[in-house]
Amino acid sequence: MAILVIVMVGKVTEWLPGISGLPLAKVAFLFVVAYTAREWHKLAPVRVRSLRVAKPALAFLVLSILSVFFSIYKSNTLSMIESSIIMLITFVMLVKITQTLRDVERMLLALIGSAVSLSAGVLFNYSGGQAHINDNFDPNDIAYALDSLLPIVLGFAVTHSRYRKWLAYGLALSMILAILLTGSRGGVIGLGVVLLALIAFPLKLSKSGELGGFAPGGMIVKLALLAMLGGVVWGNLPAFTKLRLATLEDLQHDYNADPHLNASRNVLWRRDIELSLKRPIGYGLGSAPAADGLAGGQFRTAHNSFVQAVLELGILGLVLFVSIYVLAWKELGKIVRRGRQRSVDPETARAALYARALRVGLAGNAVAGFFLSQAYSYCLFMIVAISAALVRIAPTGSVASDSPVRLSGPVRPRADA
Numbered sequence: 467m468a469i470l471v472i473v474m475v476g477k478v479t480e481w482l483p484g485i486s487g488l489p490l491a492k493v494a495f496l497f498v499v500a501y502t503a504r505e506w507h508k509l510a511p512v513r514v515r516s517l518r519v520a521k522p523a524l525a526f527l528v529l530s531i532l533s534v535f536f537s538i539y540k541s542n543t544l545s546m547i548e549s550s551i552i553m554l555i556t557f558v559m560l561v562k563i564t565q566t567l568r569d570v571e572r573m574l575l576a577l578i579g580s581a582v583s584l585s586a587g588v589l590f591n592y593s594g595g596q597a598h599i600n601d602n603f604d605p606n607d608i609a610y611a612l613d614s615l616l617p618i619v620l621g622f623a624v625t626h627s628r629y630r631k632w633l634a635y636g637l638a639l640s641m642i643l644a645i646l647l648t649g650s651r652g653g654v655i656g657l658g659v660v661l662l663a664l665i666a667f668p669l670k671l672s673k674s675g676e677l678g679g680f681a682p683g684g685m686i687v688k689l690a691l692l693a694m695l696g697g698v699v700w701g702n703l704p705a706f707t708k709l710r711l712a713t714l715e716d717l718q719h720d721y722n723a724d725p726h727l728n729a730s731r732n733v734l735w736r737r738d739i740e741l742s743l744k745r746p747i748g749y750g751l752g753s754a755p756a757a758d759g760l761a762g763g764q765f766r767t768a769h770n771s772f773v774q775a776v777l778e779l780g781i782l783g784l785v786l787f788v789s790i791y792v793l794a795w796k797e798l799g800k801i802v803r804r805g806r807q808r809s810v811d812p813e814t815a816r817a818a819l820y821a822r823a824l825r826v827g828l829a830g831n832a833v834a835g836f837f838l839s840q841a842y843s844y845c846l847f848m849i850v851a852i853s854a855a856l857v858r859i860a861p862t863g864s865v866a867s868d869s870p871v872r873l874s875g876p877v878r879p880r881a882d883a
Contacts, residue, residue, distance in 0.1 A: 468576035470494045474844040476580030480602040481587045512562045519797050519854035522789035527554040530751045537750020546752040557851045564855035573852045581615040588644040597647035609645045609653020611845045613830035621669045621823025649710040652837030660830040677805035677818040738777045748780030771835035797857045798825045817860040
């Protein structure tokens, strides 16, 4: 499953020399399905659809599949349904086979492997201009994924040895550089949100073992260090990148804010929202460009995940899409609060650290996704699936600091299992 996640999120088979072009994604998926079916009887039973974090995600994917019945562009919807079916099955399998905190850590490692793939692909293939990997990748989509994965990389570093910690910090710096080189302005805004969230709510464990809390005093020092580091990085960026990102200081004069330009996102979003109000059931999976063209646009996609959800899957689709973020944020927050208790056991503290990293990743994902059509992103749904698994198996209590604790092991079936 971890390898499958790397293939789906990191898209390693779409750029790495020697394996690029091979159908390894389908092979990995079929292998996981077959192996999971064989080992099914050994797993503790899990009713995935009963998990609060999983409910809206599963419903959203099912709705995207069923949208073929009301789609205005059935051929395009049919071509995209395969991706939704694969994502739905993978989501369910991941939650079912993730039985311990150690299993969650393996899935987090897979996301870190995805970050390695994307950042390495950008840096190794950069040759000037707006960085990308090859024709299979959009620079904005790369930045979106790296924004989502950055907190997970930093969170995982805290729980490991000093050597692995510095490796993770090095990967984080390369991810930040890759985001900047893509020239994605939405990606940079998402990066800013992630960094500010990590400064306000650091990924660290105190000497007594509990998860660190909000520290306003330390924020000033960290912001100053971030500003100095940002100045150094900015001074060494290519001229093209600096010129492109400098437009963030003057967004009111950006073409996307022009209320009279047919190609601007301002006009595009307004037109798509008006279209969605005319047809509340939606226009069908993958139909955003067709709907835009029929309304006098330039057959453009929504360039906003939330607008894409309401345009293609209707009001219900938007409610489910927003619920994915809201419920995941709330349920992960419960784990974070457990980790803030005194005399918390190491496993609970570690789970709380991962929960905070996933929360910040989802925040960066939502912000970056506000400027991109990523409503059906593998990155988003795999993060949510891992969040659902973590919420299900995370310890629920605290113990005295000198009491023995179980660091990992089989999970007892709970009321929702």
